[in-house]
Amino acid sequence: MTTSARTAAVNGKIRTEDEVVAQLSDGMTLGIGGWGSRAKPMSLVRAILRSDLRDLTVVSFGGPDVGMLCAAKKVKRVVFPFVSLDSIALEPHFRKARESGEVAATEMDEGMLLLGLQAAAWRVPFLPTRVGLGSDLPQVWPELRTVRSPYPGPSGDEGEELIAVPAIHLDAAIVHVNRCDADGNGQILRADPYFDDLFLEAAKNRFVSCEQVVPTSELTNGHPVQSLRIHRLMVDGVVEAPGGAHPTSCEPDYPRDEEFQRRYAAAAREEDGWPRIRQEWLRDCADHDNRTTDNANTQERKVLS
Amino acid sequence: MTSAAESVSERTTPADVRRADICCVAITDGFRDDGEILANPIGTIPTIGVRLARRLYEPRLAITDGEAMLLNDTPPIGQPGVVEGWNPFRRMFDVVWGGRRHVVMGASQIDRYGNQNLAAIGDPAQPSVQLIGFRGAPGNTINNTTSYWVPGHSKRVFVPRVDVVCGIGYDRAAELGPETAKSHEIRQVVTDLAVLDFATDDRRMRLRSVHPGVSVADVVSATGFDLAVPDDVPTTRMPTAQELAELRRLDPDGLRYREVSAA
Numbered sequence: 001m002t003t004s005a006r007t008a009a010v011n012g013k014i015r016t017e018d019e020v021v022a023q024l025s026d027g028m029t030l031g032i033g034g035w036g037s038r039a040k041p042m043s044l045v046r047a048i049l050r051s052d053l054r055d056l057t058v059v060s061f062g063g064p065d066v067g068m069l070c071a072a073k074k075v076k077r078v079v080f081p082f083v084s085l086d087s088i089a090l091e092p093h094f095r096k097a098r099e100s101g102e103v104a105a106t107e108m109d110e111g112m113l114l115l116g117l118q119a120a121a122w123r124v125p126f127l128p129t130r131v132g133l134g135s136d137l138p139q140v141w142p143e144l145r146t147v148r149s150p151y152p153g154p155s156g157d158e159g160e161e162l163i164a165v166p167a168i169h170l171d172a173a174i175v176h177v178n179r180c181d182a183d184g185n186g187q188i189l190r191a192d193p194y195f196d197d198l199f200l201e202a203a204k205n206r207f208v209s210c211e212q213v214v215p216t217s218e219l220t221n222g223h224p225v226q227s228l229r230i231h232r233l234m235v236d237g238v239v240e241a242p243g244g245a246h247p248t249s250c251e252p253d254y255p256r257d258e259e260f261q262r263r264y265a266a267a268a269r270e271e272d273g274w275p276r277i278r279q280e281w282l283r284d285c286a287d288h289d290n291r292t293t294d295n296a297n298t299q300e301r302k303v304l305s
Numbered sequence: 306m307t308s309a310a311e312s313v314s315e316r317t318t319p320a321d322v323r324r325a326d327i328c329c330v331a332i333t334d335g336f337r338d339d340g341e342i343l344a345n346p347i348g349t350i351p352t353i354g355v356r357l358a359r360r361l362y363e364p365r366l367a368i369t370d371g372e373a374m375l376l377n378d379t380p381p382i383g384q385p386g387v388v389e390g391w392n393p394f395r396r397m398f399d400v401v402w403g404g405r406r407h408v409v410m411g412a413s414q415i416d417r418y419g420n421q422n423l424a425a426i427g428d429p430a431q432p433s434v435q436l437i438g439f440r441g442a443p444g445n446t447i448n449n450t451t452s453y454w455v456p457g458h459s460k461r462v463f464v465p466r467v468d469v470v471c472g473i474g475y476d477r478a479a480e481l482g483p484e485t486a487k488s489h490e491i492r493q494v495v496t497d498l499a500v501l502d503f504a505t506d507d508r509r510m511r512l513r514s515v516h517p518g519v520s521v522a523d524v525v526s527a528t529g530f531d532l533a534v535p536d537d538v539p540t541t542r543m544p545t546a547q548e549l550a551e552l553r554r555l556d557p558d559g560l561r562y563r564e565v566s567a568a
Contacts, residue, residue, distance in 0.1 A: 082438035090437060098435035109443040111398045131444035134473035134481050140429045153484055160485055191373040192393040
């Protein structure tokens with residue numbers, strides 16, 4: 001047995017989606033990795049849809065993860081720089097939830113979300129930036145504060161006033177990657193890692209779903225070490241979820257399911273469209289989702305043997 | 306003003322040049338002297354215009370494949386190129402905040418000082434129309450050069466007052482002072498009707514040129530605030546034969562005509 005396998009045997013990080021969701025609770029702040037309609041941990045989102053969870057604050061570079069959780073009335077507030085389906089610019093289910101007043105918003109610049117997560121990860125209360133100055137962000141985000149630089153300006157005058165982006169602490173984070181070992185060493189093979197590692201580092205409870213759980217020794221076999229963006233120090237639970245990003249893309253394993261996404265978007269305009277598309281999606285993914293904890297344990301034993 | 310409008314509208318567009326071609330070249334002209342910076346166009350016509358600039362006038366420009374790769378050559382849109390660098394979103398913020406970038410953004414609304422809205426129509430607390438969000442607009446406009454591309458010039462977009470300021474205009478930048486706003490520049494606003502800039506004493510939007518076949522009156526009536534209109538408004542220049550050949554190479558399927566369909 002290798003060292004990493006022994007670690008996994010001790011830590012027992014392999015989980016099913018339902019086991020992960022059982023560790024979440026009402027009112028939590030949940031960070032979701034990926035970007036728009038790309039690389040979203042959608043099998044975990046489905047598990048949330050099946051659960052009784054509610055009143056979540058969702059932090060996301062948002063896509064259908066946000067739209068579906070809003071449509072299912074799981075969300076109290078969305079913290080976001082954008083919500084988009086990429087090939088469909090606006091997320092219609094999210095729009096509906098916002099325009100009806102059901103869901104509150106904390107809006108920010110994309111780079112501010114990076115800084116807020118980074119501040120949480122580094123355990124500092126804020127990070128300074130010029131981003132947001134002059135815009136209406138301080139009006140739509142009333143908690144946002146500025147800070148005066150303690151250093152003089154270039155001509156010896158008073159230091160510059162900057163935005164102090166507050167640390168964005170997450171109770172839990174979920175991300176989806178291509179491959180992971182049983183210890184939680186995650187490998188991202190798509191061209192852009194987005195901010196998945198930062199979401200994990202900003203969170204108390206950290207979960208990675210992956211297309212495939214592989215032995216540690218296979219991670220760097222044919223792939224550069226730089227693809228190992230996620231280390232087990234950043235991970236509490238690993239879910240093997242082949243196809244787990246559907247309908248979003250999980251490059252290079254598969255592209256976005258544009259056909260499903262079109263029907264999902266169109267459902268926002270139909271009476272009872274959401275329950276219908278929800279049921280269809282859950283049914284089509286039932287083979288994966290019906291795996292039991294026993295199966296996951298079998299999977300862990302298989303990986304470790 | 307009337308005579309200028311008449312003289313402009315009398316001009317005709319040669320049959321082989323369409324409005325979209327003129328828009329591409331207007332974008333190109335906004336990047337001609339930018340040097341070694343990252344040109345980051347959003348949208349089809351901006352992407353073609355930037356690639357034309359890189360190909361013919363400013364080879365030092367860095368361009369992306371629209372995602373995480375920086376390209377060393379200038380392939381037609383949608384086709385792979387020679388990768389010279391890796392620029393995932395995390396790196397993109399380093400480039401933006403370092404200032405070595407010129408972005409072309411869209412605008413759901415824009416006002417006379419160039420304040421832009423992408424976030425919401427109505428009260429942002431409960432919008433009548435929830436738009437895409439602030440995206441990178443606040444950070445882009447305060448850190449690097451920004452241009453805007455508006456494929457449908459109308460009073461719905463060119464408004465007296467935007468509902469939410471995402472990208473900051475010249476009035477907001479002036480309030481921040483010279484040190485904080487040192488990188489703020491709105492180079493130009495290109496639309497399907499005209500090219501606009503802020504070359505006025507008080508940095509109000511000015512009509513710089515009208516596209517061939519468009520009158521000054523057409524632009525004024527499609528704009529929801531008082532534009533600065535010089536006595537003599539030139540016509541946006543036509544593409545050269547070399548530029549037209551390059552446009553056909555960069556966009557062989559004519560995607561630019563889907564963004565602007567006018568003849």
